[in-house]
Amino acid sequence: MSSNWREKRRASAVAEIKDVARQLLVKGGPSAVSLRAISREMGMTPSALYRYFPSLDALVAGVRSDLFQELGEVTTAARDSLPGADPLPRLLAMARAFRAWGLEHRAEFGLMLGPPPPGVEGGPDQDEPDYAPACVGVSFLGEIAELDRRGALRTPPVELIEDRLAPGLREYLSGQEGLELPVIFAFLAAWARLYGIIAMEIFGHMAWAVTDSGALFETELINFAQQLSGNDYDGS
Template identity: 45%
Template sequence: MTTTTPSRRERLRAETVTEIKDAARRLLVAGGPAAISLRAIARDLGMTAPALYRYFASLDALVLAIVTDLFEDLRATVADAATDHGDEEPLVRVGHMARAFRRWSLDRPAEFALMFGSPVPGITPFAEQCGPFNDAGARFGETFFTVLGEHYARHPFGGAAPDLPDPALRELFAPYLDTFGDRFPLPVIYLFVAAWTRLYGIVAMEVFGHLRWAMTDVEPLFEVELARMVSRMAR
């Protein structure tokens, strides 16, 4: 297989793209998602705002590129947590992965807000720009599903999956069934979604400081809910 060395122009373009995204990240950290603007980035880099359009077609495109990078960083962090504990049972690794997600999020509150918080005014929400198979958020989720797949391959249902708590949920999960219905039994996906919403909710409230009225240390609550999630997944 032959490889092509990037031309000088291509290298310079890639370097400029990186500089633009780095400037946007600095604005994000300093002022939150709403602080990201092409005008501010251009001023920081000594460029004109119209010149940025040679690298990103719009502010939407720039924010999408930043969020994609962040999800890839988060995916790698979570995947490393699974690899570091590769000799442990799959559901134990899921616990380590969930802890890695929490630590990453607490260390990067502004980035977390851009990825998971309210949409930035004037910016198309990230999920509306991505498909189910190839976007960065899906690749992040796939790290969990891969390990869950290992667990259920070792411990199959034996022909009978547990019942859903409410038959009406089948209709709500119709998009999953249409796209990934052969991946896991629907009750497994329900358990994962229910657990994820609880764990994500705790992390989001911790990142945004919304639990300070109740506790000074959220980690014990997170660990209790994580243990409950793993226990339910273990069937």
């Protein structure tokens, strides 16, 4: 039996385990995801799962990483559907794709960006170089950097940003060769703003005030684009 065959068989088993975990998440929420439940669905003993994942934490981390990769592919595809377009339309297409994916996959969104499931100690390590949420955000950073290269990015005075943010962003800046602090600030502010309104909608925190959350999102998106660029961009 070749090592290549064993590796393929193991990879297939790992993928199936993560697929079952995702199905349980969608059907029953985070509390439904457990090694015992997964093993029952797969006709395995719980101890057999430890051949593939050392703990529930590791399994959830694997599922979460796959979901961020899926979301990243969706937002990147939205960006690439507008080849040659200005950065603003591409950014807005990515934001709309991000929201659409989240609304279609609410349970998965909660696992990725909400509190950890019962029995799981915490989320992904933000110090890791391949920290998945940051990897998704990098595609947004690229378009904001392109806005800056075209002289179309509006930011606060650099002195204000440096005085307040430079010490806390120095390490992150060191890994972003060629990008100035105002661009990083614009990206982080945009990411927090977009994620905030999308998460509030998906987690149901806007229903008390808004009956048409899509209209609110589109209005905020145009407002965001106008403030980012300093022009009267209408979102078309």
